[in-house]
Amino acid sequence: xxxxxxxxxxxxxxxxxxxxxxxxxxxxxxxxxxxxxxxxxxxxxxxxxxxxxxxxxxxxxxxxxxxxxxxxxxxxxxxxxxxxxxxxxxxxxxxxxxxxxxxxxxxxxxxxxxxxxxxxxxxxxxxxxxxxxxxxxxxxxxxxxxxxxxxxxxxxxxxxxxxxxxxxxxxxxxxxxxxxxxxxxxxxxxxxxxxxxxxxxxxxxxxxxxxxxxxxxxxxxxxxxxxxxxxxxxxxxxxxxxxxxxxxxxxxxxxxxxxxxxxxxxxxxxxxxxxxxxxxxxxxxxxxxxxxxxxxxxxxxxxxxxxxxxxxxxxxxxx
Amino acid sequence: xxxxxxxxxxxxxxxxxxxxxxxxxxxxxxxxxxxxxxxxxxxxxxxxxxxxxxxxxxxxxxxxxxxxxxxxxxxxxxxxxxxxxxxxxxxxxxxxxxxxxxxxxxxxxxxxxxxxxxxxxxxxxxxxxxxxxxxxxxxxxxxxxxxxxxxxxxxxxxxxxxxxxxxxxxxxxxxxxxxxxxxxxxxxxxxxxxxxxxxxxxxxxxxxxxxxxxxxxxxxxxxxxxxxxxxxxxxxxxx
Numbered sequence: 001x002x003x004x005x006x007x008x009x010x011x012x013x014x015x016x017x018x019x020x021x022x023x024x025x026x027x028x029x030x031x032x033x034x035x036x037x038x039x040x041x042x043x044x045x046x047x048x049x050x051x052x053x054x055x056x057x058x059x060x061x062x063x064x065x066x067x068x069x070x071x072x073x074x075x076x077x078x079x080x081x082x083x084x085x086x087x088x089x090x091x092x093x094x095x096x097x098x099x100x101x102x103x104x105x106x107x108x109x110x111x112x113x114x115x116x117x118x119x120x121x122x123x124x125x126x127x128x129x130x131x132x133x134x135x136x137x138x139x140x141x142x143x144x145x146x147x148x149x150x151x152x153x154x155x156x157x158x159x160x161x162x163x164x165x166x167x168x169x170x171x172x173x174x175x176x177x178x179x180x181x182x183x184x185x186x187x188x189x190x191x192x193x194x195x196x197x198x199x200x201x202x203x204x205x206x207x208x209x210x211x212x213x214x215x216x217x218x219x220x221x222x223x224x225x226x227x228x229x230x231x232x233x234x235x236x237x238x239x240x241x242x243x244x245x246x247x248x249x250x251x252x253x254x255x256x257x258x259x260x261x262x263x264x265x266x267x268x269x270x271x272x273x274x275x276x277x278x279x280x281x282x283x284x285x286x287x288x289x290x291x292x293x294x295x296x297x298x299x300x301x302x303x304x305x306x307x308x309x310x311x312x313x314x315x316x317x318x319x
Numbered sequence: 320x321x322x323x324x325x326x327x328x329x330x331x332x333x334x335x336x337x338x339x340x341x342x343x344x345x346x347x348x349x350x351x352x353x354x355x356x357x358x359x360x361x362x363x364x365x366x367x368x369x370x371x372x373x374x375x376x377x378x379x380x381x382x383x384x385x386x387x388x389x390x391x392x393x394x395x396x397x398x399x400x401x402x403x404x405x406x407x408x409x410x411x412x413x414x415x416x417x418x419x420x421x422x423x424x425x426x427x428x429x430x431x432x433x434x435x436x437x438x439x440x441x442x443x444x445x446x447x448x449x450x451x452x453x454x455x456x457x458x459x460x461x462x463x464x465x466x467x468x469x470x471x472x473x474x475x476x477x478x479x480x481x482x483x484x485x486x487x488x489x490x491x492x493x494x495x496x497x498x499x500x501x502x503x504x505x506x507x508x509x510x511x512x513x514x515x516x517x518x519x520x521x522x523x524x525x526x527x528x529x530x531x532x533x534x535x536x537x538x539x540x541x542x543x544x545x546x547x548x549x550x551x552x553x554x555x556x557x558x
Contacts, residue, residue: 048406073408084400088337089330100326101407145403 001026001153001183002047007056009042016042018207019056024200026152029179031194032187034204035306040187041081043204044157047185048078060153074102077146081157081187083138087131091122091141094130095148102149109148116144119174121167135162143171147178154184160193172197191299203305206313210305218301227294228265230277234286236261242280246273260289267293323409327417328424331391335425338390344383345429351379356436367444369436373454373525376433377518380465381494385486387425388469389479391418392552396477411552415545418470426462430455450527457524460537461517465490467544474551494518 002024009017017039024030034040045051047058049069057064063071086094092113099109117123120140125133130141139162146154159175160168175184175197188194194201195215203211211218232239236254239261243249248271253264267273274291281288335341355375360368395401404414440446465486472485494517501512501519513519520533 045402050402050406070408070410073406076406078403078406080399080402080406082399082402084398084403086330086334086400088334097326097330098403098407101323101409103323103408 001028002058002060002185004043004047004058005056007043007046007058008054009039009046009051010054011042016207017046017053020204020207020209021056022202022209022212024183024185026183027179027181028200029175029184029186029198030200030202031198032185032202032204033189033191033194033302035189038204038306039207040204041157044078044155044185044187048076048080048155049073075151076153076155077149077151079142079146079154079156079159081161083135083142085130085138085141088129090127090129091117091133092126094141095144098145099148104149112148112150116147119147120144121170136164136167139163140167152183154178154182155187156184157187158189159186160188160190168193191302203302205306205309208309210309211301228263228267228274228277229290229292229294230263230265230288231257231260231290232263232281232286232288233260234281234284238284239263239286242284243277246276246280247271248273260287321413321416323413324416324420327409327414328420331418331421332424335387335421340386340390341425344387347383348376348379348429349432352376352433352436360436361439361443367440367446369440369446369451369454370525370527372433372436373458374522376458377461377521377525378495380462381490382487384426384462384465385469385472385483385490388422388466388473388486389483391422391470391473391482393473393477393479393482397479405555412549415470415474415549415552418473419466419545422466422470423463426466427459430458430462447527450525453527453529454525456529456534457521460524460534460541461521464517464537464541464544467541467548471544471548471551474548490517 005021007017007020032040046053047065049065049072052066060072061075065072095113120143122140122144125137143159160171163171200214202209240252243252248268250266250268255262356372360372437451468489469486473482476482497512497516501509501516520536523530523533
């Protein structure tokens with residue numbers, strides 16, 4: 001449904017997107033994840049035909065975003081990051097205006113306005129001018145506008161920003177429900193949101209894609225890098241060598257912490273040497289005051305992937 | 320008019336009625352017209368004509384039309400609402416024409432109250448209807464061209480003040496500035512300058528002459544300016 005090939009975008013001399021490629025199939029909900037300035041909004045603006053790419057191509061529903069821009073725009077519903085609005089227009093008028101811009105038939109438009117107002121909790125402010133609405137309401141209006149013509153593809157840039165926790169939860173559920181009949185690209189820097197709503201993720205940083213795949217795949221990659229935190233009191237050398245002797249231990253990082261030694265142990269996938277370590281500690285009479293297995297989260301993965309990308313970029317810059 | 324252009328024009332027109340500047344422009348235009356009419360035209364022994372009023376209105380429009388048009392695109396660029404507009408299935412020329420017609424219709428609404436002077440003049444004096452009709456036609460065409468220039472300059476910048484100043488400079492260049500030079504040169508130069516001088520052509524309308532070549536001038540100049548505006552908007556898609 002959405003195909004991006006070797007997309008590159010320069011803003012003057014600045015490289016915003018660097019040769020990215022990905023594809024999103026029909027019916028998928030994909031999370032576009034990345035820190036601020038990573039290139040998420042730029043990529044989205046290319047996809048929604050707001051800006052042209054410097055090179056590469058992007059197609060939505062088989063139509064090229066550059067040469068068949070009108071066809072693309074007819075098929076997408078877009079919620080931009082900064083929700084745009086005309087302050088003097090009322091909610092009802094704005095939705096009417098947007099529907100008419102999309103050539104929606106009068107009766108259908110009326111019905112859809114009713115539907116989206118309800119699903120986006122706009123019924124109370126239906127006749128209020130947009131300029132009087134809070135950010136949360138305006139955000140919901142933007143979402144209603146994106147849904148109005150029931151498009152095949154929804155592109156949502158930070159859809160839950162500005163909403164309160166109840167609304168955030170309900171919006172995420174709404175997006176999940178919509179995912180059953182629509183293709184959705186959701187951009188967010190809120191990791192739990194992507195984890196909760198999306199089946200697939202694309203992590204972007206510094207204009208490059210650093211990871212792609214289903215949440216499950218990424219979690220599996222993470223499990224490989226689980227860490228064991230152990231705090232022991234005893235002779236550093238013998239502790240280190242004994243623990244290194246355990247088969248599943250890949251590396252140890254030792255930090256002295258007020259009398260104890262804090263070990264951050266990288267463990268091989270799916271292994272759990274905690275019992276072994278306890279045996280070692282009690283046999284050698286080393287005081288053991290903490291032992292826990294840290295299951296890395298998507299957040300760790302994200303932070304690490306982003307950091308790696310940052311290091312790579314710095315190395316390239318220096319070369 | 321294409322339906323999307325009409326939808327856009329309608330929105331633009333109603334937006335004017337919520338704009339403080341639009342009311343200022345409306346007020347100034349009607350006040351100047353009224354004061355001039357009452358002072359210079361409507362008096363015993365004076366000729367029952369509106370020609371001088373039309374000329375005066377054409378003069379004031381150079382100053383106030385840019386104030387009306389400055390926000391058209393510049394505000395959308397600044398506030399970001401241009402993003403929702405350009406990602407909707409609307410063509411760039413539809414956006415420009417929508418802005419143009421919405422503003423031009425507001426201009427017509429601004430002119431409408433002055434029809435009362437027509438009634439007064441027809442009632443009180445032996446007035447010639449034809450020059451009054453041609454005068455209004457001239458104003459309508461002149462207004463169209465002025466709006467077009469305003470749309471163009473508004474499409475060139477995010478800054479409304481820059482858009483207004485630029486429009487004013489362009490309009491004054493082709494009106495009074497040109498007048499200053501036109502009579503200092505002779506021959507072919509003079510003919511060329513006169514043909515691009517908006518006031519020269521408008522003057523014929525206010526004097527009661529409806530010459531097709533002037534109508535064509537205003538319409539094609541407006542179309543040309545709007546064409547450039549469309550290209551400028553399009554260029555944003557190429558950057």
